[in-house]
Amino acid sequence: MSENGLRVTLLDTATGEPREAELLSSITEKQLTDVEGEWKPALYDRFREFNRAGKPPTEWPGTENKHWDWRQKVEKLQGLLSHDGYCLTCQGMTEGLMLIDTSSYRCRLPENEKRNLVYIDYVESAPWNRPELEQVPRYRGIGSILVGAAIERSIAEEFKGRIGLHALPQAEPFYSATCGMSDLGRDDTKQGLRYYEMTAAQAEAFIAKGNNR
Numbered sequence: 001m002s003e004n005g006l007r008v009t010l011l012d013t014a015t016g017e018p019r020e021a022e023l024l025s026s027i028t029e030k031q032l033t034d035v036e037g038e039w040k041p042a043l044y045d046r047f048r049e050f051n052r053a054g055k056p057p058t059e060w061p062g063t064e065n066k067h068w069d070w071r072q073k074v075e076k077l078q079g080l081l082s083h084d085g086y087c088l089t090c091q092g093m094t095e096g097l098m099l100i101d102t103s104s105y106r107c108r109l110p111e112n113e114k115r116n117l118v119y120i121d122y123v124e125s126a127p128w129n130r131p132e133l134e135q136v137p138r139y140r141g142i143g144s145i146l147v148g149a150a151i152e153r154s155i156a157e158e159f160k161g162r163i164g165l166h167a168l169p170q171a172e173p174f175y176s177a178t179c180g181m182s183d184l185g186r187d188d189t190k191q192g193l194r195y196y197e198m199t200a201a202q203a204e205a206f207i208a209k210g211n212n213r
Contacts, residue, residue: 025084161203
């Protein structure tokens with residue numbers, strides 16, 4: 001990825017047209033400001049709509065990661081060489097964020113047990129892009145682009161595309177069906193979240209799908 005970022009394409013779901021976006025291997029003050037000034041208010045607007053509709057809070061989508069503090073997460077990892085951030089921007093707005101760890105985790109699948117992988121610590125799309133919050137999300141393709149970036153980083157680290165992550169329940173279908181990752185079940189050490197891992201072959205298949213995901 002160049003210093004100026006990688007040009008990628010998102011789908012504008014309202015028009016069906018492609019929109020040029022930029023993938024950057026950094027998270028700057030601009031992204032943190034967007035999260036605090038745009039993402040959070042948009043998320044809580046949805047919660048107020050659910051409340052007005054009489055939906056009990058236990059049934060509100062989007063609450064699983066409402067407590068995430070991206071500023072705190074980024075500041076905590078500054079200077080740690082094995083941790084990196086990625087952002088996806090379109091038309092001046094941050095549309096997706098991801099933090100990865102390249103050294104702390106090892107593969108769990110028997111065929112790759114204890115081999116290195118890139119672990120996705122956190123990944124999130126802006127609230128207006130999330131289908132559980134919006135009937136017509138603004139853009140599609142954000143999750144796939146960020147997962148693809150993790151795969152490319154794994155290849156660059158000579159891990160052959162192997163990645164792993166713990167998924168929030170709302171994202172489980174994406175990682176199993178769209179990404180084709182292996183589901184290794186619930187992990188009691190991570191609040192019972194399901195752990196997913198991608199092999200080199202699965203990474204190759206994911207990349208080969210391109211925009212057909």
